[in-house]
Amino acid sequence: MSIPATSKRLVLSLYRDLLRYGAQLQYTDQEYFLSRIRREFRQSASLTDPKEIEFCYRRGRALLDRGRVL
Numbered sequence: 001m002s003i004p005a006t007s008k009r010l011v012l013s014l015y016r017d018l019l020r021y022g023a024q025l026q027y028t029d030q031e032y033f034l035s036r037i038r039r040e041f042r043q044s045a046s047l048t049d050p051k052e053i054e055f056c057y058r059r060g061r062a063l064l065d066r067g068r069v070l
Contacts, residue, residue: 007053014060015041021064 015037022033044056 007050007057011041011053011057014057014064017064018060 018037019034022030022037025033040056040060044053047053047056
């Protein structure tokens, strides 16, 4: 999957999905998870390489697809 033109929309959608997922966690510290998501997205905001952006996107999507926190 290539993420050029729609990258901003997809990434924002992933961010919202991860925040929703974090709000539903029962056996993990929700505050830690949500702060880590926010920190990761803030740090990745300056990425410009499409391959790096796609890697980070796939990593976040895989976390949601697996339905568990590592």
